[in-house]
Amino acid sequence: MIHVSARVEYMSISVRFFASIRLKLGKSHDTIDCKGIATVADVWERSAKIPPPAHLLVAVNQEYASLGQSVHDGDEVAFFPPVTGGQE
Amino acid sequence: MKIQLSATAFDPWQEIVRYQSGQPRLEGKFGATTVFVGTLRDFNQGEAVRAMTLEHYAPMTEKHLERIAHEASSRWPIEDVLVVHRYGELSPNDPIVLVAVWSAHRDDAFQACRYVIDELKTRAPFWKQETVGAGKRWVTPEG
Numbered sequence: 001m002i003h004v005s006a007r008v009e010y011m012s013i014s015v016r017f018f019a020s021i022r023l024k025l026g027k028s029h030d031t032i033d034c035k036g037i038a039t040v041a042d043v044w045e046r047s048a049k050i051p052p053p054a055h056l057l058v059a060v061n062q063e064y065a066s067l068g069q070s071v072h073d074g075d076e077v078a079f080f081p082p083v084t085g086g087q088e
Numbered sequence: 089m090k091i092q093l094s095a096t097a098f099d100p101w102q103e104i105v106r107y108q109s110g111q112p113r114l115e116g117k118f119g120a121t122t123v124f125v126g127t128l129r130d131f132n133q134g135e136a137v138r139a140m141t142l143e144h145y146a147p148m149t150e151k152h153l154e155r156i157a158h159e160a161s162s163r164w165p166i167e168d169v170l171v172v173h174r175y176g177e178l179s180p181n182d183p184i185v186l187v188a189v190w191s192a193h194r195d196d197a198f199q200a201c202r203y204v205i206d207e208l209k210t211r212a213p214f215w216k217q218e219t220v221g222a223g224k225r226w227v228t229p230e231g
Contacts, residue, residue: 016145018143018145018213018215019143019215019217019226020215020226059145059148059213062145062147062148062151062152064211078145078148078213080145080213080215081215081226081228082228082229083209083210083211083212083213083214083215083229084209084214084215084216084226084227084228084229085142085144085173085185085208085209085212085213085214085215085216086126086173086184086185086205086208086209086212086214087126087127087128087184087185087205
């Protein structure tokens with residue numbers, strides 16, 4: 001009898017942190033296995049390991065997103081504080 | 089249309105002359121050029137600012153600046169847009185951002201220029217950290 005085992009290959013999710021979030025977490029990049037990861041909030045929880053701060057902004061593949069947005073293999077997820085470009 | 093990020097100091101007036109002279113299709117087509125230049129002050133919120141670090145998220149920055157410029161082009165009948173934004177280490181008196189708009193008429197040029205700088209402030213992923221006194225502080229959005 002031949003036993004065939006199915007092996008699921010998971011790709012990874014690239015995580016990036018900027019500005020005060022980067023300093024608070026002490027890292028600018030992370031790579032996480034996407035097994036068990038469904039949303040942006042899951043990515044934050046796995047990588048940051050602290051509750052998300054107020055006014056946290058997120059982007060998935062360089063587009064603004066919400067913590068509830070779903071993520072997929074190979075996505076780039078970024079977390080950062082409110083932006084302050086330009087000039088008053 | 090041109091979107092440029094600069095790691096080193098730039099002269100906004102030279103950038104305008106250089107860009108416009110390289111666009112012969114603009115000749116005779118525009119009657120108005122509006123320009124906004126944002127420059128680093130040596131004071132903010134009652135404290136002396138000695139330097140500033142401007143962090144950004146490439147390539148999200150370019151992507152959103154291009155989108156904002158395209159939006160301005162679709163909302164107003166303008167001929168061209170130039171945006172130059174600094175990042176990295178800045179000193180007081182360094183230009184931070186340049187927005188220049190060319191249009192047939194002044195009202196469209198003014199409104200489009202205002203739109204680009206206002207949208208940029210809330211959508212382009214830049215973060216300012218000022219060096220004040222002995223320490224550094226993150227700039228937070230007003231309001």
